[in-house]
Amino acid sequence: MKNKYEVADIFCLYGKTYREQNFLPYKKLKVMHKIEVCRTAQLGGHVEQCDECGYERIAYNSCRDRHCPKCQTMVKEKWLNDRKADLLPCNYFHMVFTIPHELNPIILTNPKIMLSNLFTAVSQTLQAFARDPQWKVQGQLGFICVLHTWSQRLTDHFHIHCLIAGGALSFDKERWIPSNKSYLFRVQSLSKEFKKQYLGLLERSYLDKELSLPGRLTKFTNKRQFNNFIQSLYKVKWLTYAKRPFAGPEQVLEYLGRYTHRVAISNNRIKSIDNDQVSFKYRDRADNNTVKTMTVSVHEFIRRFLLHVLPENFMKIRYFGFLSHRNKKQAVRLIRQLIDPDAELPKKIEETYLEMMQRLTGKDLLCCPSCKKGRMSIIKELPNQLLDSS
Numbered sequence: 446m447k448n449k450y451e452v453a454d455i456f457c458l459y460g461k462t463y464r465e466q467n468f469l470p471y472k473k474l475k476v477m478h479k480i481e482v483c484r485t486a487q488l489g490g491h492v493e494q495c496d497e498c499g500y501e502r503i504a505y506n507s508c509r510d511r512h513c514p515k516c517q518t519m520v521k522e523k524w525l526n527d528r529k530a531d532l533l534p535c536n537y538f539h540m541v542f543t544i545p546h547e548l549n550p551i552i553l554t555n556p557k558i559m560l561s562n563l564f565t566a567v568s569q570t571l572q573a574f575a576r577d578p579q580w581k582v583q584g585q586l587g588f589i590c591v592l593h594t595w596s597q598r599l600t601d602h603f604h605i606h607c608l609i610a611g612g613a614l615s616f617d618k619e620r621w622i623p624s625n626k627s628y629l630f631r632v633q634s635l636s637k638e639f640k641k642q643y644l645g646l647l648e649r650s651y652l653d654k655e656l657s658l659p660g661r662l663t664k665f666t667n668k669r670q671f672n673n674f675i676q677s678l679y680k681v682k683w684l685t686y687a688k689r690p691f692a693g694p695e696q697v698l699e700y701l702g703r704y705t706h707r708v709a710i711s712n713n714r715i716k717s718i719d720n721d722q723v724s725f726k727y728r729d730r731a732d733n734n735t736v737k738t739m740t741v742s743v744h745e746f747i748r749r750f751l752l753h754v755l756p757e758n759f760m761k762i763r764y765f766g767f768l769s770h771r772n773k774k775q776a777v778r779l780i781r782q783l784i785d786p787d788a789e790l791p792k793k794i795e796e797t798y799l800e801m802m803q804r805l806t807g808k809d810l811l812c813c814p815s816c817k818k819g820r821m822s823i824i825k826e827l828p829n830q831l832l833d834s835s
Contacts, residue, residue, distance in 0.1 A: 450715040483508035489829035497819025521706035534788030536611035543604040543684040566643035584613030587768035597727035599749035621783040636685040709753040
């Protein structure tokens with residue numbers, strides 16, 4: 446059943462006016478348009494008919510944009526299924542690295558450079574700690590990083606979620622060195638190193654003249670002023686957060702499903718669209734995660750949503766250490782042998798799209814919804830109207 450309110454409804458009702466009143470780069474215009482036409486006749490589709498009673502139904506195509514709230518479920522499930530090949534019989538840790546809001550204007554103006562620097566800073570921080578003898582896991586870590594750019598209120602809040610295997614592969618690749626089961630590294634120490642790494646990368650980007658600093662950011666007209674800004678950021682508290690370690694691979698997959706393919710806001714959080722205003726649910730972190738309602742103008746809602754459109758071809762999920770694409774297949778096989786070659790791990794499921802949908806929904810999509818006896822089959826393809834009109 447269609448959700449009562451959707452992001453697509455807001456874009457369809459108010460998107461034209463918003464575009465007329467605001468200059469938008471092509472990428473954001475494209476995302477808005479894709480969400481507007483997702484699962485509509487404009488994208489084409491097909492007609493299905495029951496071989497028993499003749500009942501017909503139309504199924505429209507999805508836009509498949511990674512920012513669309515309606516298009517993430519199947520992508521997420523396929524990705525999760527693929528990740529089963531990477532799981533290890535060890536505990537896992539979940540850490541979050543957050544950039545202070547003082548940097549938000551520069552990030553929003555230079556997203557590709559600044560967010561790439563964020564991934565690099567997190568990776569360099571974790572691997573530096575893995576090389577430090579005091580943490581007793583001297584070797585190479587393996588971890589997955591997932592970028593989130595939003596807060597529950599849809600404002601800009603740049604942070605990375607990390608899933609880290611609880612141990613390291615020794616540098617000679619002959620031993621698996623397990624970490625402490627209750628913690629990996631001290632959070633306060635990680636925060637200091639992360640701050641140093643990121644600000645070092647920021648300064649390098651500035652000196653290499655890679656950054657665009659329009660508007661109020663033009664106050665950094667010389668290196669001395671920029672250095673003063675860097676020094677002020679050293680005095681700001683940088684948040685690094687560690688959640689409780691996972692008990693096993695099943696919990697890891699459950700975690701991954703919650704974080705990897707999220708978009709800025711899901712349709713089920715939208716409560717109403719009325720009088721040029723949108724009301725949506727959010728969790729107030731400062732009030733014990735209490736669920737509250739926020740109401741903003743439709744144009745403010747669109748502005749906030751578009752803050753989280755990522756640059757073209759920017760990878761928001763990245764793999765590091767022995768889980769990097771170059772090393773993963775061989776390293777995972779080796780580490781499994783070193784830890785426990787007989788350990789049972791979740792196995793990758795070989796299934797079709799229809800089988801996956803039946804597993805997720807409990808429904809057979811080919812069963813006729815009218816007579817409940819016949820089988821639905823495609824009798825006609827519906828053309829993509831956007832391609833035909835181009």
